Amino acid sequence: MSETADVVIIGGGIIGSSIAYHLAEAGCSNVIVVERGAAQGLGSTGQATGGVRAQFSTSINIQMSLYSIEFFSRFEEATGRKSGYQPNGYLFLATNEGHLDYLKRTRETQRAAGLETVEIVSREDIAAMIPQLHIDDILGGSYCPTDGLIEPLSVMRGFMERASSRGVRLWLSTEVNAIEVEGGEVKGVSTTRGHISTRAVVNASGAWAAEVARLAGVEIPVVPLRRQLVAARLPIDLPARLPMVIDMTDGFHFRRAPLDWTEPGVLLAWPDPMETFGFKMDFDEAFIGKVLTRAAHRMPLLAQAIVDPKRCRTGLYEMTPDHHAIIGLAPNVRGLYLANGFSGHGVMHSPATGRIISDLILHGETRLLDIKPLGADRFIEGRLLEETSIL
Numbered sequence: 433m434s435e436t437a438d439v440v441i442i443g444g445g446i447i448g449s450s451i452a453y454h455l456a457e458a459g460c461s462n463v464i465v466v467e468r469g470a471a472q473g474l475g476s477t478g479q480a481t482g483g484v485r486a487q488f489s490t491s492i493n494i495q496m497s498l499y500s501i502e503f504f505s506r507f508e509e510a511t512g513r514k515s516g517y518q519p520n521g522y523l524f525l526a527t528n529e530g531h532l533d534y535l536k537r538t539r540e541t542q543r544a545a546g547l548e549t550v551e552i553v554s555r556e557d558i559a560a561m562i563p564q565l566h567i568d569d570i571l572g573g574s575y576c577p578t579d580g581l582i583e584p585l586s587v588m589r590g591f592m593e594r595a596s597s598r599g600v601r602l603w604l605s606t607e608v609n610a611i612e613v614e615g616g617e618v619k620g621v622s623t624t625r626g627h628i629s630t631r632a633v634v635n636a637s638g639a640w641a642a643e644v645a646r647l648a649g650v651e652i653p654v655v656p657l658r659r660q661l662v663a664a665r666l667p668i669d670l671p672a673r674l675p676m677v678i679d680m681t682d683g684f685h686f687r688r689a690p691l692d693w694t695e696p697g698v699l700l701a702w703p704d705p706m707e708t709f710g711f712k713m714d715f716d717e718a719f720i721g722k723v724l725t726r727a728a729h730r731m732p733l734l735a736q737a738i739v740d741p742k743r744c745r746t747g748l749y750e751m752t753p754d755h756h757a758i759i760g761l762a763p764n765v766r767g768l769y770l771a772n773g774f775s776g777h778g779v780m781h782s783p784a785t786g787r788i789i790s791d792l793i794l795h796g797e798t799r800l801l802d803i804k805p806l807g808a809d810r811f812i813e814g815r816l817l818e819e820t821s822i823l
């Protein structure tokens with residue numbers, strides 16, 4: 433079988449779906465999304481916590497979030513599905529002067545980038561906001577009320593359903609195993625379902641992005657890093673508008689249970705500094721104790737949490753050396769577009785990414801943002817960014 437498409441997108445997670453949506457909305461629907469899973473969402477998208485925030489430390493990440501959060505707030509109008517956006521805020525807690533100074537400094541960067549609503553809050557403000565927290569060791573924090581939560585799978589489906597209704601094709605259970613490049617230009621892809629001739633290929637393959645780029649002879653520094661979430665039920669409920677709470681002491685953070693749970697609960701997360709890179713997908717039982725100790729310290733009520741093993745989960749972050757995405761044309765291969773390396777922020781940055789890649793394919797440029805800082809050539813030229821606000 434041989435097909436022809438204007439654009440082939442490799443990967444049907446939230447990023448590939450957003451790109452397909454934005455292309456179709458702009459009138460380009462001869463697009464094939466190739467996904468090797470038997471269903472969408474079996475990669476990182478289906479494991480994500482669902483947090484969205486603009487409280488970053490670099491202008492480019494803040495601007496990616498500002499566009500995306502506004503998009504989530506009108507997602508149903510745009511796609512017909514709910515994004516589940518709950519503007520409950522993100523609350524960062526500082527337990528030492530260094531972290532508090534950092535929050536004050538990043539607030540200036542955030543304001544300069546157009547995020548006006550971040551406030552530095554005192555220990556007393558925090559106690560009033562969430563009386564259940566242990567606050568003796570907290571010096572202060574920062575809070576942004578437009579940060580919050582969304583439902584990643586609903587967003588992914590909303591994007592793809594709307595794209596499909598405009599003619600985009602989704603090939604499930606199909607793997608791309610070669611990208612044809614002739615004279616420095618993309619000519620097509622080979623898949624387990626046949627050949628597709630195309631002049632534009634998008635790498636939207638999440639944690640597998642380095643392998644997929646290599647099919648076209650392109651090297652990108654994206655490596656997988658395991659992240660685990662502990663799900664637990666609670667005997668009493670937490671406030672409905674509980675923010676995402678981040679303890680800067682060690683990165684422990686938690687959110688209230690997703691909307692589809694019928695009983696009170698929490699999702700608990702901690703970026704284990706001993707974790708090593710690799711395609712590790714097993715859930716490490718020893719992780720539970722480490723997280724629960726931190727949880728009980730920050731909110732004594734969480735000592736009563738009853739772990740729900742069926743809902744505990746493991747997924748992969750797609751890390752780059754400077755913790756920023758790689759977005760734009762691949763160096764040296766015309767027609768290959770990269771939407772990779774989100775370093776754990778791909779769900780929240782999916783709307784902006786879809787718009788940018790669609791603009792680049794259809795118009796050769798984007799006016800949404802200056803995306804030069806995210807180009808893959810930064811690793812060759814030594815122009816690395818540094819995002820220090822990683823969870």
Ligand SMILES: Cc1cc2nc3c(=O)[nH]c(=O)nc-3n(C[C@H](O)[C@H](O)[C@H](O)COP(=O)(O)OP(=O)(O)OC[C@H]3O[C@@H](n4cnc5c(N)ncnc54)[C@H](O)[C@@H]3O)c2cc1C
Nearest residue numbers: 443445446447468475476477481483608638747778779780
């Ligand atoms: C535990 C955890 C919590 C997270 N929490 C958040 C959060 O709160 N907020 C946030 O913004 N982000 C979060 N993330 C990160 C987020 O999940 C990812 O950045 C995002 O899902 C990336 O989307 P994607 O579409 O690029 O990748 P994926 O969803 O992984 O999709 C890539 C797809 O490509 C397919 N594929 C790969 N190779 C091929 C091939 N050769 N042929 C065909 N198909 C292929 C895969 O099957 C996969 O479905 C979290 C991640 C984890 C693991």
